[in-house]
Amino acid sequence: MNNKENKNNKEYQKLVKEASPDSPIFKNCLKAFFSGGLICCIGQFLMNIFSTYGLVADSRNMLVSVILIGLASLLTGLGWYSKIGKFCGAGSVVPITGFSNSVTAPAIEYKKEGFVLGLGAKIFTVAGPVILYGTLASIVVGIIYYFVG
Amino acid sequence: MDYIKAFVVGGGICVLGQILIDKTKLTSARILVLFVVLGCLLGGLGWYDKLVDFAGAGATVPLPGFGNLLAKGVKAEVDRYGFSGALTGGLKSASGGITAAIVFAFLAAVIFKPKEK
Amino acid sequence: MAKKTGMRSVRFEKSVCIKSVSSVAGTKESEGPLKDCFDISVNDNLYGEDSWEKAEAKFAGRAMEEAVRKGALTFGDIDYILAGDLQNQTTASCYAAAKLDNSFFGLYGACSTFGEGLSLGAALIDGGWGKNVLCEASSHFCAAEKQFRFPLELGNQRPQTSTWTVTGSGAAVLCGEGNYPRITGITTGRIVDAGITDANNMGAAMAPAAADIILNHFRDFSSGPQDYDRIFTGDLGYVGREILLKLLSEKGCHIEEIHRDCGILIYDRDKQDTHSGGSGCACSALVFSAIYKKLIEGEYKKVLLIPTGALMSPVSVQQGESIMGICHLVMIEKR
Numbered sequence: 002m003n004n005k006e007n008k009n010n011k012e013y014q015k016l017v018k019e020a021s022p023d024s025p026i027f028k029n030c031l032k033a034f035f036s037g038g039l040i041c042c043i044g045q046f047l048m049n050i051f052s053t054y055g056l057v058a059d060s061r062n063m064l065v066s067v068i069l070i071g072l073a074s075l076l077t078g079l080g081w082y083s084k085i086g087k088f089c090g091a092g093s094v095v096p097i098t099g100f101s102n103s104v105t106a107p108a109i110e111y112k113k114e115g116f117v118l119g120l121g122a123k124i125f126t127v128a129g130p131v132i133l134y135g136t137l138a139s140i141v142v143g144i145i146y147y148f149v150g
Numbered sequence: 151m152d153y154i155k156a157f158v159v160g161g162g163i164c165v166l167g168q169i170l171i172d173k174t175k176l177t178s179a180r181i182l183v184l185f186v187v188l189g190c191l192l193g194g195l196g197w198y199d200k201l202v203d204f205a206g207a208g209a210t211v212p213l214p215g216f217g218n219l220l221a222k223g224v225k226a227e228v229d230r231y232g233f234s235g236a237l238t239g240g241l242k243s244a245s246g247g248i249t250a251a252i253v254f255a256f257l258a259a260v261i262f263k264p265k266e267k
Numbered sequence: 268m269a270k271k272t273g274m275r276s277v278r279f280e281k282s283v284c285i286k287s288v289s290s291v292a293g294t295k296e297s298e299g300p301l302k303d304c305f306d307i308s309v310n311d312n313l314y315g316e317d318s319w320e321k322a323e324a325k326f327a328g329r330a331m332e333e334a335v336r337k338g339a340l341t342f343g344d345i346d347y348i349l350a351g352d353l354q355n356q357t358t359a360s361c362y363a364a365a366k367l368d369n370s371f372f373g374l375y376g377a378c379s380t381f382g383e384g385l386s387l388g389a390a391l392i393d394g395g396w397g398k399n400v401l402c403e404a405s406s407h408f409c410a411a412e413k414q415f416r417f418p419l420e421l422g423n424q425r426p427q428t429s430t431w432t433v434t435g436s437g438a439a440v441l442c443g444e445g446n447y448p449r450i451t452g453i454t455t456g457r458i459v460d461a462g463i464t465d466a467n468n469m470g471a472a473m474a475p476a477a478a479d480i481i482l483n484h485f486r487d488f489s490s491g492p493q494d495y496d497r498i499f500t501g502d503l504g505y506v507g508r509e510i511l512l513k514l515l516s517e518k519g520c521h522i523e524e525i526h527r528d529c530g531i532l533i534y535d536r537d538k539q540d541t542h543s544g545g546s547g548c549a550c551s552a553l554v555f556s557a558i559y560k561k562l563i564e565g566e567y568k569k570v571l572l573i574p575t576g577a578l579m580s581p582v583s584v585q586q587g588e589s590i591m592g593i594c595h596l597v598m599i600e601k602r
Contacts, residue, residue: 010462017463017471020509022427024172029424033168034161037212041160042153044207049152062210062219067250069211074254077420080265086422087267091167093422094178095185095212096160097247102422103182104251108259110418113318120259124252127179127421131213132248135186135220139240142194143224147233171424175465178423264319266294266312266409267419 029090036085036092044069044096066097073098077105103127156208159201163212182213189217190240194225219243270393273487275480276454283389284447285599286399286440287338290556291330293408293434296545299534304557305435306333312409312434320354323407323436326549327352327363330436331403338399338440345369345440346397349388351380352405352548353432355414359405369401378473378502379456379576380404381437381552382595388441389450389597398442405436406547415466415581428468430504430530430546431539437552439559448562449602454484456594458578466584469577470507470530470543476592477503477575478514484571484596485520492522496567499558501551501574501594502530504544529554529574548574562601572597 044065051061076082082102086093093099104124111123125132167181176184192198198218201209209215223243227235241248272278290305297308307329314322327350335342348367350360351374364371376383384402391400411432412419441450459476477500485491492498503511508528515522529551530544551574561567578591 013461013475016510016513017468017506020506020513021468021471022506024424024427026169026172029172030165030168033164037164038157038161038208041156041205041208041211044160044211045153045156048207048210063246065207065210066216066247070247070250071254074251074258077422078258078262080262080420082422083265083267083420084422087424089422090424091171091178091181092161092164094171094181095164095167097211097213097216099178099422100182100213100216100247101251101254102420103179105255105258106418106420106422108255109262109420110264110413112259113264120256124255127417128182128251130179131182131186132244134183135190135217135244136240138187138190138217139220139224140236142190142221143228143236143239144233146194146225147228147236175426175467177417178421264409264413264419267412 032088033090033092036089037095040093040096040098069096069098070101073101074105077102078109100128100131152206155205159205159208160212163214185213186217189214190221193218193221216244216247272452275483276452276487277390278452279389279393279450281393282444283392283450284442284445285450285559286442286445286447287334288437288439288556288559289330289333289337290437290553291326291333291435292553293326295539296433296435296533296553299539301533301554301557304560305553306556312407319407319409319413320358321362323352323354323359323405323410324362326407326434326436327359327403327405328366330405330438331363331401334401334403334438334440340399340440342367342369345399345401347372347391348401348403349374349384350403351375351384353377353411359407360403376593376595377576377578378546378548378550379574379593379595380548381555382501382572382574382597385439385441385450385597386453386455386595389453392441392443400441401438402441403436403438404548404552406432406434406549408432408434411547415579425542426467428465428470428506428543430469430502430543431534431541432547433533433545433550433553435549435553437549437555439555446602448559449600450597451600452488452598454480454487454596456480456596459592460589461592462589464584464587464589466579466590468506469546469579469590470504471510472577472590473575473592473594474503474507474510474514476594477511477573480573480594480596481515481522482518482520492520492525495525495569495571498522498526498571499551499554499573500526500528501576502544502546503528503575504530504546505536506543562599565601567601569600572599
């Protein structure tokens with residue numbers, strides 16, 4: 002193989018594909034379904050409790066999120082969330098707990114590089130894009146809503 | 151009954167994420183972005199709230215629910231303050247979640263040390 | 268007389284001996300199939316330090332000390348240190364060497380660094396530039412994950428093609444005389460671009476480089492698989508090994524029987540959940556302790572050690588560039 006022959010690379014890509022085992026997608030989906038469902042049920046449980054205390058929907062949902070976020074932060078600090086994540090896959094990435102994990106993980110990891118340029122600057126290495134593009138999307142929605150509806 | 155609905159819908163959204171991870175090799179960071187933006191757009195159309203009414207926490211706890219929150223917030227602000235609401239609404243409604251995430255993350259970083267996998 | 272043989276190889280005229288070899292292994296490695304082959308097993312990957320980066324420097328320093336001690340030498344006898352690791356600016360090696368007073372060459376060949384060190388070290392000995400040369404390479408799972416991928420606490424799944432960076436360090440002292448296994452030749456690889464952009468499939472990025480260097484070696488030395496007891500590649504893993512064997516058999520070269528991969532040897536895939544195998548500079552450096560033992564015991568007469576490297580930079584990968592592969596082949600014979 003020669004670097005100039007990169008065009009017949011397709012053949013090599015095929016060879017690589019054959020040699021590379023796929024992720025066990027069915028098993029992974031099953032795990033993601035049950036673990037993700039379970040996290041949502043915990044959320045539902047908290048929601049129902051707060052409802053009995055007569056909280057309105059918005060502040061109730063907020064409180065549920067805050068509690069789940071706090072729990073995920075704690076589990077991340079204890080080093081358990083990465084183990085949970087290994088098993089659950091998307092089941093622990095997609096719920097709000099995954100967002101919390103993606104903020105806490107770099108905060109802990111980069112603390113060694115200092116509180117400002119380490120922890121402070123790198124806390125959003127994973128979650129920053131979420132906030133950026135989420136905010137941009139919300140502005141687009143807001144502008145369209147203003148004119149259309 | 152509301153637990154079953156939350157379980158199935160929440161689990162289903164996670165399965166979507168899992169298929170994306172395994173099939174497209176997207177990293178989890180990209181999945182998070184995709185889901186929040188998607189939730190926000192669906193929320194803008196007013197569709198996501200129907201799912202929330204049906205599944206409760208099954209729709210609010212996954213990240214599209216966070217996106218929906220942004221959309222709902224921005225719409226409410228536009229209703230109240232007009233055009234400037236498009237700028238302030240999103241982050242305002244998400245401020246609780248984001249603030250909680252940074253505060254807990256900071257506390258965790260102060261208390262805990264990095265650990266091996 | 269020209270020492271250069273063929274296009275990419277050198278045959279050493281003088282004897283280049285491997286006087287001593289050392290290995291300092293991390294936790295997971297010390298639980299693996301080769302646990303009895305390591306000099307020092309560390310059951311704390313922080314190694315008593317307060318960061319992964321400092322821990323790696325300590326692994327590197329301990330391996331250097333141990334190799335010198337086993338060679339019945341002191342650091343005063345060492346003319347050069349050739350060392351490298353995976354950290355940016357190869358800081359682990361530098362911090363380890365900062366505590367010593369020796370002339371120092373820092374190397375970067377990604378996971379092929381140990382082969383690069385042995386190659387250049389052998390050339391220094393053969394050229395008469397020094398009596399004793401110390402070669403060392405280290406890597407650390409946590410430092411590598413932090414630098415190349417994601418924070419350790421992030422809850423994500425590793426794909427089946429990914430490898431596990433070996434924590435630890437291996438070193439060797441080369442000298443000009445004595446009754447030790449000898450480095451009789453080297454083949455130096457070229458940078459091979461296989462067009463792989465998946466940072467979780469290093470085996471695929473390196474396999475073409477390994478195939479290239481093996482074919483070049485056979486041509487330069489007019490030899491073939493039958494001339495060697497074993498051919499050890501560095502860290503191709505299960506995926507890379509399969510690709511290597513296919514690439515070679517397309518060229519009519521069959522090494523299935525004698526080929527072993529250090530990345531496969533160092534972990535138990537089923538029990539240790541390491542997916543495609545081990546990787547990192549320390550992978551071939553640690554496994555070399557086991558190979559050296561068998562050379563001394565006479566089980567192997569002639570082997571090839573081919574540390575393989577994927578020259579992966581997070582910046583270029585994020586820019587969509589492909590990952591380059593490089594290998595350094597060292598031919599070792601029992602005297």
